Amino acid sequence: MLDSATRDMDVIVIGSGAAGLSAALAAHEAGAERILVAEAEGIVGGSSRLSGGLMMGAGTRYQRAQGIEDDWEALFHDYMTLNMWQVEAGVVERLTQRAGAAVEWLGDLGVEFYDQLVFGGDETKPRVHCPIGRGQAVIDVLTRHCRDRGIEIALGQRVDRLLVEDGEVTGIAVGDDTITAGSVIVASGGFGASEQKRSEYFPSVFDTGWSYYIGADGARGDAIDFTRGVNAQLTGFDRGLRLLHTDFDKMYEAYIPGWLTLINRHGHRFCNETAPYGIMDGLLKAQGDSAFAIFDHRSLVEATELGVARYKQQIPGSTKRQSPHWNLDVIDLMLKEGKVHKRDTLAELAESIHVPVGALEATVERINEFASAGEDRDYVKDPKFLEPISDGPFYAVEVRPATCCFTAFGVRIDRDAQVLDENGRVISGLYAAGEVCGGVIGPRYVGSGNSYGNCVTMGRVAGQSAAAHAH
Numbered sequence: 001m002l003d004s005a006t007r008d009m010d011v012i013v014i015g016s017g018a019a020g021l022s023a024a025l026a027a028h029e030a031g032a033e034r035i036l037v038a039e040a041e042g043i044v045g046g047s048s049r050l051s052g053g054l055m056m057g058a059g060t061r062y063q064r065a066q067g068i069e070d071d072w073e074a075l076f077h078d079y080m081t082l083n084m085w086q087v088e089a090g091v092v093e094r095l096t097q098r099a100g101a102a103v104e105w106l107g108d109l110g111v112e113f114y115d116q117l118v119f120g121g122d123e124t125k126p127r128v129h130c131p132i133g134r135g136q137a138v139i140d141v142l143t144r145h146c147r148d149r150g151i152e153i154a155l156g157q158r159v160d161r162l163l164v165e166d167g168e169v170t171g172i173a174v175g176d177d178t179i180t181a182g183s184v185i186v187a188s189g190g191f192g193a194s195e196q197k198r199s200e201y202f203p204s205v206f207d208t209g210w211s212y213y214i215g216a217d218g219a220r221g222d223a224i225d226f227t228r229g230v231n232a233q234l235t236g237f238d239r240g241l242r243l244l245h246t247d248f249d250k251m252y253e254a255y256i257p258g259w260l261t262l263i264n265r266h267g268h269r270f271c272n273e274t275a276p277y278g279i280m281d282g283l284l285k286a287q288g289d290s291a292f293a294i295f296d297h298r299s300l301v302e303a304t305e306l307g308v309a310r311y312k313q314q315i316p317g318s319t320k321r322q323s324p325h326w327n328l329d330v331i332d333l334m335l336k337e338g339k340v341h342k343r344d345t346l347a348e349l350a351e352s353i354h355v356p357v358g359a360l361e362a363t364v365e366r367i368n369e370f371a372s373a374g375e376d377r378d379y380v381k382d383p384k385f386l387e388p389i390s391d392g393p394f395y396a397v398e399v400r401p402a403t404c405c406f407t408a409f410g411v412r413i414d415r416d417a418q419v420l421d422e423n424g425r426v427i428s429g430l431y432a433a434g435e436v437c438g439g440v441i442g443p444r445y446v447g448s449g450n451s452y453g454n455c456v457t458m459g460r461v462a463g464q465s466a467a468a469h470a471h
């Protein structure tokens with residue numbers, strides 16, 4: 001390692017999202033003095049500033065204040081089970097052990113959270129913390145603390161190479177400019193903004209044919225390229241979060257309203273329509289990544305007049321909003337564009353969407369029985385969402401899991417956030433955290449809150465490890 005007198009910096013962080021800024025602050029708290037955050041774009045915050053900023057964490061003071069008893073072991077268990085153990089268990093153990101403390105650390109720095117906690121996915125206890133002011137507020141607080149501590153944030157610096165000496169990472173390069181450091185932390189986010197990388201590393205979103213990305217422009221997956229020079233191991237192929245998309249516009253809707261009924265190409269219902277979105281992604285995969293939402297005119301009019309989307313869960317701060325897609329105005333508009341099927345009879349609707357007439361009619365009969373009995377005997381949807389499909393005209397809209405929210409293929413790390421090489425050995429001087437990493441987010445997203453929780457928590461771990469190495 002370059003000694004502290006000859007190197008430019010103690011720690012360099014690549015990327016100024018939640019992972020990068022948390023890493024920089026944690027490195028400073030752990031004793032590193034000269035810290036640089038190199039940011040490619042002209043603005044701080046990456047996808048983290050666009051994000052809801054919802055963050056999972058167990059055993060926090062915020063949970064206790066609401067009388068919620070929880071601990072990291074329960075979170076670890078839920079996380080591992082939901083992901084069928086197809087994640088890096090050692091990293092997930094560290095993440096779940098420290099996620100609660102990371103939420104409280106943000107609180108100590110000045111991030112305010114709503115009192116109400118929400119369910120991120122399928123866990124048994126609400127453990128998702130909702131910041132007032134969403135992800136931007138978290139970034140603002142982290143940025144302020146970085147600047148107060150003299151941590152330099154250099155904008156417009158797109159790192160394209162790592163410096164290496166005797167097998168050890170010793171700095172970064174932006175074109176011909178080089179800067180040396182005791183440790184380098186990669187926190188440059190995902191690759192959703194690169195269509196080419198989406199098609200190569202996240203084909204299940206790309207192959208839907210409607211794929212589009214909702215995160216920051218800077219998420220081009222540069223780290224996949226520049227860590228090749230040090231033979232970093234990549235893992236988590238074809239993982240990330242896909243949200244259901246109507247192809248009406250490029251506006252995402254994380255949940256679908258509970259009053260809709262989903263059917264597959266055989267005309268059958270296949271799920272509880274209010275399933276958490278991390279789980280809905282997998283449910284759609286099992287149906288060949290396409291389904292139809294069906295409903296009748298009466299339900300559409302009622303949903304429109306209600307004026308508020310009927311989601312299973314309302315996130316604090318985003319309550320009392322109409323669904324951006326499932327209302328009369330938008331459906332009428334999309335009908336004219338040929339993206340909505342509207343027919344007077346179910347038989348005509350079935351023909352229009354190429355599903356068997358008998359199956360569609362039977363599915364509708366069954367949902368109507370459930371609605372009048374007040375019990376969904378097939379998929380146990382909360383009866384308050386059960387709507388009969390009885391008054392024509394009838395509608396069908398195709399949905400595909402095509403909205404790419406974030407990506408989860410990237411460099412492999414160990415529990416101390418050290419990057420591993422292709423053989424599984426630690427690459428000295430190189431650390432990583434956040435969306436740039438693979439193996440932490442699994443085949444089933446445990447979110448809302450999984451990704452941001454990973455960024456802040458493992459960002460702090462990376463900062464501490466990098467500071468200790470640079471010491």
Ligand SMILES: Cc1cc2nc3c(=O)[nH]c(=O)nc-3n(C[C@H](O)[C@H](O)[C@H](O)COP(=O)(O)OP(=O)(O)OC[C@H]3O[C@@H](n4cnc5c(N)ncnc54)[C@H](O)[C@@H]3O)c2cc1C
Nearest residue numbers: 015017019040046047048051052054159189218434435452
């Ligand atoms: C709309 C939206 C809502 C979301 N809501 C939630 C939520 O509520 N909860 C949750 O858990 N997750 C949520 N997510 C996902 C989550 O916010 C992101 O996965 C997470 O914030 C990524 O953080 P990061 O620090 O790893 O990367 P980013 O925040 O993307 O930061 C990476 C930074 O690195 C920079 N960079 C890239 N390449 C280079 C380079 N070569 N040199 C220098 N800098 C570079 C980028 O410009 C960027 O600023 C949401 C995502 C989106 C898009």
